[in-house]
Structures are given as C-alpha cells and as structure tokens.
Amino acid sequence: MTAERVPSLPDVIRDEVARLKGAGFPLLPLGGADGKTPLLRSWAGAHMPLARIFAPMHRTGSRAYGVRLDGLAVIDCDCDDAGLVAHLEARFGRSPVHVKTPRGRHLYYRAAGIMPNLRGEGLPVDIKTGARSYVVGPLSQRPDGGAYCPVRGLLGKDALPLLRGASQARAxxxxxxxxxxxxxxxxxxxxxxxxxxxxxxxxxxxxxxxxxxxxxxxxxxxxxxxxxxxxxxxxENRVYRGRDSAFPMHRMAVDALKGQPNGADAIALLVLLLDQHGHSPGKRFPLAFDAIRAAGLVNMSAARLRAARRTLEDVGLLRLAGKHRAGSRRQTFVLTRMRPDLADAERLPIRSATVQGKGGGKG
Structure with missing residues (x-):
C-alpha cells in the first residue's frame, strides 16, 4: 500500500498509519489542544481510507491518530507501574503488545464478553472496547510533546489473545x-x-x-x-464527593467578619454552617448549640456560639427564616450571600457550588 505523503507528518508515523491500515485496523485522525480529539465528526462508521485520515492531519499539523477498538480491548493504565501491569496480566492474560503513554501504558487484547469496571475496584485503570471507543495509536505525538512509544511487540504483527476474565453473561x-x-x-x-x-x-x-x-x-x-x-x-469545582470534596467560601464574607470583635468565632461558625447546609440553597435549619457541641462539631461555649450567630446576622450572612413557637416549632435560619449592592431585605439564599449528581441537561 502506498501512503499519501503529508509534509508535516514524520515518515515513521505516516508509515505506521499505512501499515496498520493495511493490516485491517480501523483508524481515525486525532488532533486538538490535547492531541486526542477526533478531527472528524462521523468517525464510528465504516473504515475510512488513508486520504480521509491524512487530510485533516495535514490541515491541522497533527501527529496523532487513533486506533478504533472494533473487536479490540485495551487496558489503559493511568500510571506505568510494573507491579500494576504484572497484576493485570496475571488476571487478564499476558499481552504481547504494550505501548507506553505519556501517563501510563496501553495493553492490547482481542475483546471478549463484558469488561469489568476496574475503576470501581479502586484501580487507576480503564478497559476500553467497542466501535465507539478508541485509543491514541502507537508512535503518535501530542502537541505537548507526549509520545506513545511501543515497548513490547508490534500491533498488527503479534497475534493478540482474548482478554481473559471478561463476563460472558450480559447484565x-x-x-x-x-x-x-x-x-x-x-x-x-x-x-x-x-x-x-x-x-x-x-x-x-x-x-x-x-x-x-x-x-x-x-x-x-x-x-x-x-x-x-x-x-x-x-x-468550576462543583463535583460533590461527600467528605472528599471542597466547598466555596466567599472572600467578601471573610472580609466582613475580620473586623468584628468575635470575628474568628463567626468565621468558624460560618464554615461549619456552609459544610452542613451550604449544598442546599435556601435550606432552613435550626441552630441548637447544645446539640452542636454534644456532637463534637465545635468546642466553643454556647455563649460564644450565640454571639457568633448574632455577628453573622449583623453582617448579612445569616437570616432568621422562621420564628420560634413554643412546643411546636424551633427558630430556623437560612444562609445568605454577601452582596453590598443589595439592601438586607433583598439578600438571596447562598448557593454552594457542590453538585449532588442529579442534573445536567434534561435531568
């Protein structure tokens, strides 16, 4: 097979693309800022000819291409750790083709059955397979200098084994x-x-x-x-991971509290309230300081906590939402956000940037 010459593409990459195409592998051109984005919208259909692979690479100066995983499975390791690779090959069988990636390693197999979710097992590993999946091909070079270097065997020459251990029963x-x-x-x-x-x-x-x-x-x-x-x-730092996550605190709020006589206590109380209630905009909650202290959430006295609460109310970070009714209802509060351009009556419930996993698009 004669490969079309792309002036910006090194001969070694051009020849590798032509060789893999001749060996029957479905390929696609990649590019973009990360060098990993398909340069064609409709890439998951029939195998495309070399001219269609090389043309967008020539236009964009890309030196990367993808191997579509029709009938293939690639164990994609996020780190190039010899112990991890040995563990994976002991479990799934030895792969004759290894490609070192900028972050880790690709191990090639033939696909078989339903692949396990290794991320769910706590491993920094994905198993990619299927006609709509791909990996960056051997010898590719990303714009940031990252390279995909064959370190064992040669794709298209060494026979790939079936990936062992895949589930045959479809869930x-x-x-x-x-x-x-x-x-x-x-x-x-x-x-x-x-x-x-x-x-x-x-x-x-x-x-x-x-x-x-x-x-x-x-x-x-x-x-x-x-x-x-x-x-x-x-x-935007809005991925909620339970206790393993961050929540925002507005600097204007800290500035407003710094000059107060008990500003440190008020800041500590605000951090606690944001942690406990900030993820639910407009949420009403009681402030039972004895219960808060009994739960070990703070070590301040009830008197200091009440003073801190009054300070938060004075600067507009906490608002009374429901009055106490003897024997039937506790006094409730709601967090508000600092807006110096708004009157107190116009202050809006504070919005945290955490996400509970429900939403996006149509929801």
Missing amino acids: APIPSGNRHVELVKEAMRMVELVDSAEELQANLAGIRDDWCEDPATMPDSELREIAGWAWKCRL
Missing part, C-alpha cells in the same frame, strides 16, 4: 426511562478521571452502547450535553 440493561439519569451519574463518577469532555463523551457512548436499552434511540447530542455539563462542573 440487565439500563431501562430506556432511566438512561439519562444513569449516564449523568456515570459522567460525574468519571469526569475527574478523563482529560477532556470529548473523552468523557466517548466513555459515555460505550456505556450507552453496551448497557442501555435501545441505544440507537439515544443520540450523540444527548451524550455531548451530559459530558459538557459534567466537564463544566469539574472546571
């Missing part, structure tokens, strides 16, 4: 009525483990194709919407 599919919600949950689980919204969308496409009922009726545009929303949550 019950995700029902059509639950697909969007379940994929939103999966997106939030995976969003901090991928490098781009496009990679997240490709992972969601694999889940849709393999686990969702009637996947043909769930368009790529819906997956793009979910992936984009989840990626935005990551960029």
